[in-house]
Amino acid sequence: MQKSLTFKNANISFSDQGTGTAVILIHGFLENATMWKNVIPEISKRNRVVTIDLLGHGKTDCLGYMHTMELFAETIAAVLKELRIRKCILVGHSLGGYIALAFAEKHPQKVKGLCLMNATSNEDTSERKALRLRANKMITSNFRNMVRMSFANLFGPKSKTIFKKEIELAVSEALLTPMQGYIAAQEGMQLRANRNHVLTENSFKKLLIIGKKDPVLDFETSLNEAKKTNSAIVVFQNGHMPHIENKLALNDALKEFMKIC
Numbered sequence: 001m002q003k004s005l006t007f008k009n010a011n012i013s014f015s016d017q018g019t020g021t022a023v024i025l026i027h028g029f030l031e032n033a034t035m036w037k038n039v040i041p042e043i044s045k046r047n048r049v050v051t052i053d054l055l056g057h058g059k060t061d062c063l064g065y066m067h068t069m070e071l072f073a074e075t076i077a078a079v080l081k082e083l084r085i086r087k088c089i090l091v092g093h094s095l096g097g098y099i100a101l102a103f104a105e106k107h108p109q110k111v112k113g114l115c116l117m118n119a120t121s122n123e124d125t126s127e128r129k130a131l132r133l134r135a136n137k138m139i140t141s142n143f144r145n146m147v148r149m150s151f152a153n154l155f156g157p158k159s160k161t162i163f164k165k166e167i168e169l170a171v172s173e174a175l176l177t178p179m180q181g182y183i184a185a186q187e188g189m190q191l192r193a194n195r196n197h198v199l200t201e202n203s204f205k206k207l208l209i210i211g212k213k214d215p216v217l218d219f220e221t222s223l224n225e226a227k228k229t230n231s232a233i234v235v236f237q238n239g240h241m242p243h244i245e246n247k248l249a250l251n252d253a254l255k256e257f258m259k260i261c
Contacts, residue, residue, distance in 0.1 A: 002059065007078045013059035014052040014079050018044030021112065022088040023258065024076065025051045026096030028118075029185055030147060030174035032058030035093070035243055042251045047089075047258060052079055054099070056181020067184040069102035069192045076103050080110065089113040089261050091254060094216070094240065095185060101195040104202065113205040113261030114198075115254065118240050120217055120225060123194040132190040136183050143182075147174050154240040156213050166244045199229035205261045206231035209253060214240045232257075 004013050015033060023043055025036045033051035043049050053060035055067045055075060063071065076099065080088065089112050092100035097119020104111045124132070139146050151171050152160070160167065199206050208231050210222045217240070226233040234253045238245035 004059075005078060005082050007075055008063055010055065010061035010063045011059070012052065012055075012061075012075050012079060014050060016048070016050050016083055018046075018048045020047040021258065021261070022048045022050060022080075022083075022085045024080070024088050024090050024100075025049060026076065026090065026092040026099055027051070027054060027057070028092075028094030028096050029189070030057070030150065030177050030182070031093070031170070032173055032176075034058070034173055035170070038243060038247050039251060039254065043254060043258070046255075048085075050079065050083065050085070050088075052076060054095070054185075056184050057177055062178060062180045062184060065180065065184055066187040066191075067181075068188040069098050070106075072099040072188070073102035073106060076100075077107060086110065087112050089115070089258060091115040091117060092119055093117040093243070094119050095189060098189065098192055098195075101198050102192075104204070105195060105198045108198075108202050108204070111202070111204045113207070113257060115207040115209065115257055116231075117209040117242065117250075118211055118214055118217060120222065121195045121199050121229065122221070122225060123192060124190050129190040132186045136186050139179060139182055143179055144175060147171065147177070147182075150174075153215055155245075156215075156239055159238055159241075159245055163244050170241075170244065196225070196229055199231055205257070207253075207257045208233045209242060209250070210235050211239045211242065211245075212237050216240050 056062040090100040097116040236246045242250045
């Protein structure tokens with residue numbers, strides 16, 4: 001059941017179910033808490049699972065015209081305070097991973113484990129920053145096509161055929177994102193800092209879930225990052241969206257990670 005709280009005059013929507021160690025599931029850009037629908041039933045058997053609609057996504061309001069990773073992380077902290085959760089495991093997909101890192105940087109004592117799911121502690125490359133800024137200029141006149149194209153680019157030709165129904169459903173959720181939410185998140189992502197140190201300097205458990213054919217994150221760079229930051233890795237053969245492309249294997253990987261945290 002969805003709950004809500006008010007944070008800086010913005011409505012933050014979240015859900016809370018199960019008992020045990022708290023696991024915070026943080027969705028990615030143009031997604032919302034519904035992306036975890038195949039994960040929650042499995043994880044909540046042994047854990048307390050909290051999902052949050054990020055600022056400008058799902059049922060959560062926008063808060064200005066730039067949503068920095070630090071501002072996103074403040075909303076996570078507000079939900080944890082509301083639920084009286086003192087320590088948790090964070091699982092962040094893509095943008096959600098960047099937010100999890102910002103939260104862990106400020107509140108390391110609250111983190112038992114951190115899983116970056118198709119995310120990185122590296123900052124954007126100059127090429128990626130330029131792409132984000134260009135997208136923000138184009139989105140104002142071509143929202144629907146831009147969103148559809150953004151999602152299509154996350155899958156290889158084979159996956160586009162196999163998971164056509166799931167992709168269409170994900171696109172329909174993405175199209176519910178307000179334009180302000182799209183622009184504010186892109187602005188925040190291209191300004192985010194390098195946070196390798198969050199992984200290297202903290203003793204909590206760390207896991208990188210990597211897609212061999214991820215079109216967003218370079219595979220070799222991700223392998224090097226895991227080695228450099230002493231993080232465990234799980235490699236899937238597909239792309240950027242394991243909750244669609246590798247449902248069962250993803251659940252198994254997350255459950256194994258939660259056992260060691």
